[in-house]
Amino acid sequence: MNLRQQPLVLAGVAAAGMVLLGVIGWISRGLADAEAGSSGQASLLELLEEVRQPPMAPEPGRRQAPGPPPATRWTSPMQSPRCVATADGAEGQRLRALVDQLHSAPLRVRIHPTNYGTRFSRDAFGNPLDPTPRVVVLHETVYGIGSAINTFLTPHPRDEDQVSYHAVIGLDGKTVLLLEPEQRAFGAGNSAFRGQWVVTNPEVGGSVNNFALHVSLETPLDGEDDGPSHSGYTPEQYDALAALLADWMERYPIPPDHITTHRAVDLGGERSDPRSFDWRALQTRLESLGAMC
Structure with missing residues (x-):
């Protein structure tokens, strides 16, 4: 490797180091939030738990099911019944x-x-x-x-x-x-x-x-x-x-x-x-x- 290429290599190493430090800091904050039970944005542990959930079988009640589209309300054609408690x-x-x-x-x-x-x-x-x-x-x-x-x-x-x-x-x-x-x-x-x-x-x-x-x-x-x-x-x-x-x-x-x-x-x-x-x-x-x- 010639000297002319070395500055580029050093710059790349420095950039990778900064990214690594950022990831470590994010993980630390995520773990701290999880331990403190803070609310608001999802913590890292919560995001990892979400990823582990099967897409079609999540934790009960975790996702809201879609409701049916508007439809005509059913009205029974049977009229006011004659109520007899036993067979007539x-x-x-x-x-x-x-x-x-x-x-x-x-x-x-x-x-x-x-x-x-x-x-x-x-x-x-x-x-x-x-x-x-x-x-x-x-x-x-x-x-x-x-x-x-x-x-x-x-x-x-x-x-x-x-x-x-x-x-x-x-x-x-x-x-x-x-x-x-x-x-x-x-x-x-x-x-x-x-x-x-x-x-x-x-x-x-x-x-x-x-x-x-x-x-x-x-x-x-x-x-x-x-x-x-x-x-x-x-x-x-x-x-x-x-x-x-x-x-x-x-x-x-x-x-x-x-x-x-x-x-x-x-x-x-x-x-x-x-x-x-x-x-x-x-x-x-x-x-x-x-x-x-």
Whole structure:
């Protein structure tokens, strides 16, 4: 090395020394702040702790989850209920027998595990959640009940293809139970109910699935299209639906005005189900069962 280069080398060494002294001073101040418990700017130890936190599983409550976008408030179409504490008369006893049948002789189908999941106890930001079911979302199958069940039996590795309900009800009134209420059905995508949703994947927004129960009615033949309406559901379907809802409402804190529709919770404005639904037919049956109190 010639003498002409030495001043440059010395200058570089001096500059590196100054940087090193600055880093040491910053570390010392950070440690002092941590020991003194000072507030204000984050200390070095706090910053290091933040770096160590997994991005999708931080300390509980450390980050605020995004709220749902403004949406129309749900108002139940069911009118002021006639509150009867127990099953009312012959009609109530007939419907109560359907509730008992759900317990004694349930019709179950085991669907593919890719189409459902477990309810989350924390959201994607580490915040604690109450996964207890507290809302019911009504759907329709659009095509036959057999087609719907085959879809649920089929493996769907891609998130966008996964779909399921907790139960489906055929035109003949048969209720097919697909999932236990404690499991999370993939019944609604980007959705919210009265300002509530749960974000389990920040990339796709929030959903009601973590606290919702989903039931779908088989669509009549004249509704196997995207028309705005069809001939409606059978009396047997309303009987079975009322029995299933009464059972869920006895087991979980689900008031009558928390029975809603896929159309009402969908934030994309793409869903219209269940079309041609008769709310009065459901209400009179729930009243007979004593479930409207």
